[in-house]
Amino acid sequence: MKRIINLILQDTCLLLRNALFWVVTVSLLVIILSVRFLIPEDFNTDAQRLVSWNLNIESPAITSLESEQAVLESVKEEATVGFIQHGDTITLVHSGLSAKAQNALMTALFGKPSGLEIKVRSITESKGRIPENIRLTPVFICFEALISGFLMAGVLMLEEKEGKTIKAYRISPAGTLEYVTAKTILFGIIGTVYALLMAVSIIGFQFRWGGFILLAFVSSSLFTLLGLSLTVFFHDMSSWFSLSVCVLALNMLTMVSYSSPSFSPPWIRVIPSWPMLFAFEELMFGMGRGIGVTLLLVLAETAVLFILACFLVRKVLLKSERRIL
Amino acid sequence: MYNEVVDRVVKKERDDMINVRDLYHDYTGDGKYAVAGISFSIDKGEIFGFLGPSGAGKSTVQNIMTGLLKLQKGEVTYDGRKISELGISFFNRIGVSFEHPNVYKRLTGFENLKFHAGLYSVPTIEPMEVLEWVGLRDQAEKKAGEYSKGMLQRLTLARALINQPEILFLDEPTSGLDPSTSAQIRDLILKQRENGATIFLTTHNMELADKLCDTVAFLNEGKIAAMDKPNNLKLKYGKKEIVITYEQDGEVKTDSILMEDRSTLAQMLEKVTPIKIHSQEASLEDIFIKVTGRRLSS
Numbered sequence: 001m002k003r004i005i006n007l008i009l010q011d012t013c014l015l016l017r018n019a020l021f022w023v024v025t026v027s028l029l030v031i032i033l034s035v036r037f038l039i040p041e042d043f044n045t046d047a048q049r050l051v052s053w054n055l056n057i058e059s060p061a062i063t064s065l066e067s068e069q070a071v072l073e074s075v076k077e078e079a080t081v082g083f084i085q086h087g088d089t090i091t092l093v094h095s096g097l098s099a100k101a102q103n104a105l106m107t108a109l110f111g112k113p114s115g116l117e118i119k120v121r122s123i124t125e126s127k128g129r130i131p132e133n134i135r136l137t138p139v140f141i142c143f144e145a146l147i148s149g150f151l152m153a154g155v156l157m158l159e160e161k162e163g164k165t166i167k168a169y170r171i172s173p174a175g176t177l178e179y180v181t182a183k184t185i186l187f188g189i190i191g192t193v194y195a196l197l198m199a200v201s202i203i204g205f206q207f208r209w210g211g212f213i214l215l216a217f218v219s220s221s222l223f224t225l226l227g228l229s230l231t232v233f234f235h236d237m238s239s240w241f242s243l244s245v246c247v248l249a250l251n252m253l254t255m256v257s258y259s260s261p262s263f264s265p266p267w268i269r270v271i272p273s274w275p276m277l278f279a280f281e282e283l284m285f286g287m288g289r290g291i292g293v294t295l296l297l298v299l300a301e302t303a304v305l306f307i308l309a310c311f312l313v314r315k316v317l318l319k320s321e322r323r324i325l
Numbered sequence: 326m327y328n329e330v331v332d333r334v335v336k337k338e339r340d341d342m343i344n345v346r347d348l349y350h351d352y353t354g355d356g357k358y359a360v361a362g363i364s365f366s367i368d369k370g371e372i373f374g375f376l377g378p379s380g381a382g383k384s385t386v387q388n389i390m391t392g393l394l395k396l397q398k399g400e401v402t403y404d405g406r407k408i409s410e411l412g413i414s415f416f417n418r419i420g421v422s423f424e425h426p427n428v429y430k431r432l433t434g435f436e437n438l439k440f441h442a443g444l445y446s447v448p449t450i451e452p453m454e455v456l457e458w459v460g461l462r463d464q465a466e467k468k469a470g471e472y473s474k475g476m477l478q479r480l481t482l483a484r485a486l487i488n489q490p491e492i493l494f495l496d497e498p499t500s501g502l503d504p505s506t507s508a509q510i511r512d513l514i515l516k517q518r519e520n521g522a523t524i525f526l527t528t529h530n531m532e533l534a535d536k537l538c539d540t541v542a543f544l545n546e547g548k549i550a551a552m553d554k555p556n557n558l559k560l561k562y563g564k565k566e567i568v569i570t571y572e573q574d575g576e577v578k579t580d581s582i583l584m585e586d587r588s589t590l591a592q593m594l595e596k597v598t599p600i601k602i603h604s605q606e607a608s609l610e611d612i613f614i615k616v617t618g619r620r621l622s623s
Contacts, residue, residue: 164423
């Protein structure tokens with residue numbers, strides 16, 4: 001443990017003197033300010049998918065489902081807008097539609113009131129509308145705060161390779177486990193702090209802290225381990241950077257599902273950020289979904305990546321045979 | 326009689342701290358050995374010099390001995406135990422100073438030593454004390470990136486000493502240092518030997534090797550060309566000469582005469598009036614050239 005703490009302190013010193021750390025931190029603050037002051041609360045003009053049960057009105061824009069429960073599930077899981085009719089009462093079910101958008105939708109579908117009673121029901125636990133800018137917070141957490149470990153751990157490892165300080169580490173009694181653990185803990189903490197900073201600055205203190213911190217730490221560790229596992233194969237910053245851009249771009253594809261939850265094909269669900277995005281949405285806005293499965297999944301992925309990172313760091317970074325003459 | 330010889334050899338091997346037997350290493354796997362059939366032993370408290378030009382295989386041998394390179398063929402033992410059996414705690418016993426300084430440039434000299442010391446599970450020396458030894462105490466709070474080449478070399482050496490190693494591997498420890506600092510480092514190496522450390526010195530600086538080493542091995546093209554105490558090598562391969570400086574016809578001239586050639590020496594002394602007479606023995610470089618046909622500094 002003494003060695004791990006020592007390595008964490010060393011990496012912290014190195015990080016505080018590295019320009020990348022400050023670039024990431026400043027960009028984080030810029031994102032927070034943009035969300036708070038630049039991005040409007042209601043910018044989403046995309047047509048939302050409409051579903052219904054037992055609705056007397058027929059419209060090609062509305063998909064009829066087989067039960068009331070199916071409508072509620074669709075609204076919850078796919079962020080559709082639902083209509084449920086009981087006699088003369090139509091209930092509009094949504095998961096964060098603004099009042100303006102609700103009125104526009106009602107007028108377009110039903111015209112002027114014709115003896116129908118229309119109720120509005122939000123399925124989010126907070127019962128309130130989630131402004132579009134605020135709803136972006138999980139996106140920024142997943143694609144800025146949590147991936148910082150991927151970038152920074154990679155940069156530190158490359159600096160150790162280029163400066164050959166890793167050779168000095170190899171002739172010390174410290175081993176692979178300490179090396180990987182120290183970096184994972186450090187960047188797990190940094191990612192969590194960044195995520196908390198974003199969440200608190202943007203939505204305040206009203207979210208599920210315990211689950212949030214746990215998920216942020218594990219997710220951040222996962223990206224750090226992914227960064228370490230890939231960086232061992234590179235010797236210079238430029239080739240490593242190209243691959244990193246590709247990996248991070250692939251990881252960001254899940255944004256499409258987040259903005260249109262009905263688009264969640266199996267291939268997109270296997271990208272690590274997919275369950276994270278929806279879990280953070282749940283933890284911050286209370287969408288009525290469980291996060292237990294997501295937490296277990298991310299924990300399992302992190303455990304597998306930890307074993308892989310230890311294997312690769314030992315095999316490629318610390319034990320590689322090179323021609324040194 | 327035979328048993329006595331065997332007992333002597335076994336006892337000698339037990340007393341030897343380091344034994345290297347028939348070491349081979351092939352980087353490419355095509356049978357071209359970077360080192361081939363290297364064997365030597367080092368007693369506890371001895372300074373063993375490994376001399377050879379760049380590319381001779383010095384660092385390969387050192388890297389195998391420190392576990393940085395995998396042992397392919399041959400045997401390396403410490404106190405009779407094979408290197409493969411030693412485990413990670415072996416690194417608590419050794420210190421390695423690399424030829425090319427490899428310290429964290431963003432950390433200060435003090436931080437470099439403090440964090441490296443934190444990796445050991447044996448008592449370590451206070452960083453400031455080691456920095457004092459290598460003459461860097463005043464520069465302790467300066468980032469290593471601002472150090473000169475010589476200062477970086479000294480910081481690398483300081484890092485190798487931080488865990489009070491029993492065995493020190495020094496790769497060109499005085500490279501890039503001015504004569505005064507070189508002398509300071511030489512004294513520091515001798516002090517480590519006085520404190521009981523065994524030192525494996527890799528260098529192509531024959532003057533340093535001559536001053537420090539109890540035994541030297543000449544490495545050429547991956548093989549040991551000669552190995553003995555420096556004085557024995559000089560006796561075996563060198564010629565003792567008398568150098569006479571004299572004035573003749575208004576010019577200062579110098580002649581060398583073999584010490585055993587007394588008649589020529591007597592004739593010379595009758596003919597000229599010497600200004601200066603001194604004896605001269607072969608340097609390690611002369612002997613290296615004689616043995617290998619190559620210069621050490623090439």
